[in-house]
Amino acid sequence: xxxxxxxxxxxxSLAVIASLSACVSIPSSGSVDQGVxxxxxxxxxxxxxxxxxxxxxxxxxxxxxxFVAAFTSATNGYAVAKQYLSSDxxxxxxxxxxxxxxxxxxxxxxxxxxxxxxxxxxxxxVDPFGAYKGGSQPFTLDFxxxxxxxxxxxxxxxxxxxxxxxxxxxxxxxxPIYFFDADNQHLVPDLRWFPNGTAATRVAAALLQGPPxxxxxxxxxxxxxxxxxxxxxxVVVDSGVARVDLSKExxxxxxxxxxxxxxxxxxxxxxxPSISRVSLSVEGTPLQIDDLGASGPQAxxxxxxQALVFRQNEFGFxxxxxxxxxxxxxxxxxxxxxDAATLSSDQTVAAVLARGGVSIVRKGTTxxxxxxxxxxxxxxxxxxxxxxxxxxxxxxTSSPNAINVYDETGQLHxxxxxxxxxxxxxxxxxxxxxxxxxxxxLSTSTGPRLVVAAILRDEKQVPLSLGTxxxxxxxxxxxxxxxxxxxxLTVATLVISEGQxxxxxxxxxxxxxxxxxxxxxxxxxxxxxxQDGLRALGADHTIWTYRxxxxxxxxxxxxxxxxx
Numbered sequence: 172x173x174x175x176x177x178x179x180x181x182x183x184s185l186a187v188i189a190s191l192s193a194c195v196s197i198p199s200s201g202s203v204d205q206g207v208x209x210x211x212x213x214x215x216x217x218x219x220x221x222x223x224x225x226x227x228x229x230x231x232x233x234x235x236x237x238f239v240a241a242f243t244s245a246t247n248g249y250a251v252a253k254q255y256l257s258s259d260x261x262x263x264x265x266x267x268x269x270x271x272x273x274x275x276x277x278x279x280x281x282x283x284x285x286x287x288x289x290x291x292x293x294x295x296x297v298d299p300f301g302a303y304k305g306g307s308q309p310f311t312l313d314f315x316x317x318x319x320x321x322x323x324x325x326x327x328x329x330x331x332x333x334x335x336x337x338x339x340x341x342x343x344x345x346x347p348i349y350f351f352d353a354d355n356q357h358l359v360p361d362l363r364w365f366p367n368g369t370a371a372t373r374v375a376a377a378l379l380q381g382p383p384x385x386x387x388x389x390x391x392x393x394x395x396x397x398x399x400x401x402x403x404x405x406v407v408v409d410s411g412v413a414r415v416d417l418s419k420e421x422x423x424x425x426x427x428x429x430x431x432x433x434x435x436x437x438x439x440x441x442x443x444p445s446i447s448r449v450s451l452s453v454e455g456t457p458l459q460i461d462d463l464g465a466s467g468p469q470a471x472x473x474x475x476x477q478a479l480v481f482r483q484n485e486f487g488f489x490x491x492x493x494x495x496x497x498x499x500x501x502x503x504x505x506x507x508x509x510d511a512a513t514l515s516s517d518q519t520v521a522a523v524l525a526r527g528g529v530s531i532v533r534k535g536t537t538x539x540x541x542x543x544x545x546x547x548x549x550x551x552x553x554x555x556x557x558x559x560x561x562x563x564x565x566x567x568t569s570s571p572n573a574i575n576v577y578d579e580t581g582q583l584h585x586x587x588x589x590x591x592x593x594x595x596x597x598x599x600x601x602x603x604x605x606x607x608x609x610x611x612x613l614s615t616s617t618g619p620r621l622v623v624a625a626i627l628r629d630e631k632q633v634p635l636s637l638g639t640x641x642x643x644x645x646x647x648x649x650x651x652x653x654x655x656x657x658x659x660l661t662v663a664t665l666v667i668s669e670g671q672x673x674x675x676x677x678x679x680x681x682x683x684x685x686x687x688x689x690x691x692x693x694x695x696x697x698x699x700x701x702q703d704g705l706r707a708l709g710a711d712h713t714i715w716t717y718r719x720x721x722x723x724x725x726x727x728x729x730x731x732x733x734x735x
Contacts, residue, residue, distance in 0.1 A: 219367075220244050220342070224254040225324075231316050232279055234323050235287055239277075242266070242332035243342060245366040249332075257317050257324040269331035270297035270364075271310060272339045285316045294336055295682075300377040301346065301363030303680050305644075344370050345681060347660060348378045348439040349470060350390035353632060355431060357559065357605035358438055358470040359390045360659050362680030371406040371443045375415055378439050385641040389607050389625035393431035395423045401454055406440075411447035413440050421453045429460045430467075438470045471659050472516060472604040473699050474734035478706055478714060481509055482728040489726065499534040506542045507532070511554030512732040515561070516604070520579075521732075522555040522563040529555045529565045531581060546581040549573075553597060557735055559606035560632040571597035571613060576634045587636035591622065599654040602626070604735055608679075609637065610662045612654035619651035619666050620644065623679050642679055655705075655733065657697040663705055665695040674717075676702055689721035696731050706731055 220243035225234060234255055241252035249266040256264055274294035281287055290311045296304050315327035334342065344367055347360035361383055365373040379399050381392050397420040400406075407414045415436060424432060429451070437449045451458045477488040477495075485494040486504040496502070497518055504512055507525040514521050519534040528545030529552055547555075547565040556564040562584070566574045571591040576584045591597070592615060599612040606626070613620040625638035648666030657663040662677045671688035674695065678684075686702065691710040698704025705717040712727045 220338075222251045224251055225322065227322065229323060231281075231285075231287060231323050234316065234325060235279060235289065235314055238325055238328070239289070239333060242334055243338060245342075245369055252332075255325055256328070257319055257326040260324075260326050260328075264328060265330040266332050267299050269299065270339070270343070271331065271333045272296070273333050273335050274307065277333070282313075287314050287316070288312065289314060289333075291333065293333075297343070297364050300380055301365050301373060302383060303362065303364050305682070339364075340682075342366050344442065345678075346370055346374050346439070346442040348374060349435055350382050350386065350392055351431065351435070351468060352390060352559075352605060352607055353628065353630075355393075356468055357472070357607070358434070358468050359386065359603075359605045359607040360470070361386060362660055362678065364681075371408060371413055371440060371446065372400070374439050374443065375406050375436065376400060378435060379417075385639055386607070386625050387638070388627045389638060393424070393428045393435060395420045395428075408443075408445050411445065413443070413446045413449045414452070415449060416452045416455060419454055421451075421458075426461075429458055430463050433460050434463060434467050441470075472735075474516075474604075476699060476704075478726075478728070479512075479514060479732040479734055480714075480728035481505075481512065481730050481732065486512070486732075489728070497534070500532060503532045503543060509730075511730055513555060513557045514732055514734050515557055516559065516735040520557065520561065522557045522565075524552060524554050528552060529563065531563055531577070531579070533579075546577045546583075547575060553599065554733075556600055556602045556609075556733070558602040558626070558634070559604070559735070560628075560634075562634055564600055564602060564609075564634075566597055566600055568596050568598065571595055571611075574600070578633070584633050586634055589624070589637040592620075595620065598651045601655055601733065602735075603656050603659065605659065610654050610656060612651055612664060614651040615645065618645055619648045619664065621646070621654065621662065621664055621677055623662060623677075642677060644677070646675065646683075648673065652693065653695045655695050655697045657705055658699075658701045661701060663695055663697060663702070665692060665707065667691055672707065674705070674707070686717065687720055689715060694731060696733050 222241040222244050225237055238252055238255035244251050253261045271293040272295040273291045275292055277289060277291040279287060279289055288311050293308050293310055312329050314325055316323050317326040343364040346363050346365055348363055349358040349360055363377050379394060382390050399418045401416040401418050404416045440446045440449060475488055477490045480489045482494055486501040487494045487496040504521055504523055507523050507530055509523045509525050511524040512521050521532045523530050523532055528548035530543040530545045532543045549567050551567040551569055552565055553568050561579045563577045572588040574586040576586055595613040595615045598614050601610050608625055611622040621644055622640050623642035624640040626634055627636045627638055628634050648668050650667040652665040654662055654664045657676060660679050664675050666673050672692040673688050674686040676684045692707040693710050694708040696706050702717055707715040708731050709715055714724045714726045714728055715721050716724055
């Protein structure tokens with residue numbers, strides 16, 4: 172057993188008898204959202220709010236409450252909400268500046284005869300291009316009132332809207348927009364949020380803004396610089412075809428870039444249910460674009476649905492009571508007496524952690540029983556990760572900033588210090604399947620901490636450094652155990668609390684979800700179906716799967732390997 176496993180076993184044992192204080196829940200909505208009727212189909216989807224306009228003789232507080240309640244409808248540019256505004260202020264108020272997601276009740280206070288305050292705590296903010304940023308923050312918004320034709324109306328208000336968290340999740344649709352890696356082989360998502368009914372145009376507009384700051388230098392858009400939707404145009408959906416008219420800058424694109432532009436838009440608009448195909452034009456002139464077909468870049472790389480395990484001195488995919496070996500590779504992995512492994516997407520390379528360190532094992536390069544020499548022999552190494560450019564990532568648990576990357580020859584390329592806390596321990600490091608992002612789980616003095624950032628590379632795709640994290644969050648837990656990409660947008664974290672395993676799903680650019688607790692576990696790996704593709708390895712080496720709840724497979728393994 173490796174030093175890391177032995178130490179983890181001790182921590183798991185301690186965690187079983189540890190106790191933590193109970194969590195306190197926060198109310199998710201208040202009594203301010205009034206005057207709204209809701210239509211919903213029998214499936215529970217397609218929610219449509221129907222807020223009411225102002226009534227004659229309404230007091231200032233009623234006007235403010237009605238105005239906030241009308242934020243639930245974006246129809247005709249928030250037409251109902253604008254009925255609560257004075258005639259000269261209607262054109263000045265911009266509802267799309269930001270969305271504050273309110274957590275808990277709001278408070279309304281009278282300041283003087285013509286002004287009021289609206290106070291609340293926001294759990295997240297969504298910017299004009301749909302980017303979601305979590306974080307608790309108090310807000311106090313100022314409103315002024317004036318009488319028009321004997322009726323109170325709002326004459327001054329902050330731009331943007333406020334929604335309770337529950338209402339936000341009903342109205343706003345998660346819409347990933349896609350960019351390319353440097354080689355145009357993989358599509359990398361960035362999650363955005365837009366209100367129902369406006370998503371198609373806003374997705375296209377957001378995509379044309381280019382990569383967000385946190386992904387800049389890691390991903391690329393293939394639309395020529397300056398390309399926008401043509402003047403005054405919106406995305407028109409006709410019989411399932413989204414017709415997108417672009418500004419003149421798009422005419423500079425090469426034939427290949429036009430194909431990639433079509434792929435970017437098609438994948439980004441896939442979240443809009445009414446769209447099945449995308450048609451591009453430039454200032455009204457249709458673009459002739461050949462379909463890339465199955466050879467085009469993939470938005471969501473799939474892995475083998477079977478568990479990849481090391482079990483009873485065999486390494487391979489487990490099915491029907493047997494381990495199916497990988498020809499030319501499994502025997503080399505077994506020869507190392509491994510503690511952990513990651514398999515490349517083409518199943519020809521494995522990065523393996525064993526007692527002697529981290530090794531690269533390749534199919535067919537040496538004799539079947541030859542033992543691959545270690546490329547990293549530093550003590551206390553955590554399980555290595557592989558990226559799509561063939562680099563192996565390795566780091567000691569006690570030195571989170573000492574991340575080394577090794578190319579296919581074993582040559583060292585030291586990553587510029589990512590600026591992680593020096594007094595923390597790094598528990599897990601895993602590269603996303605598109606190779607553009609990394610998820611890092613730390614154990615700190617204040618508890619587990621998850622960091623997700625982009626990977627910056629040089630022109631030869633050598634990893635150089637990490638970008639500014641899009642996600643850097645501390646959360647409750649006694650023992651930080653493991654983390655894995657559950658899908659292209661979600662990281663699953665495994666911690667031990669009160670003697671049980673707790674798994675949280677962190678959506679990059681969205682909310683987090685907690686799964687039901689289960690027995691203490693030592694590792695977690697992702698699959699193909701988000702949370703329903705998760706597998707965990709119990710402390711007793713039993714494999715657990717998630718299918719709406721955690722279920723024991725009754726199958727044991729020394730470890731579950733990560734597939735790329």
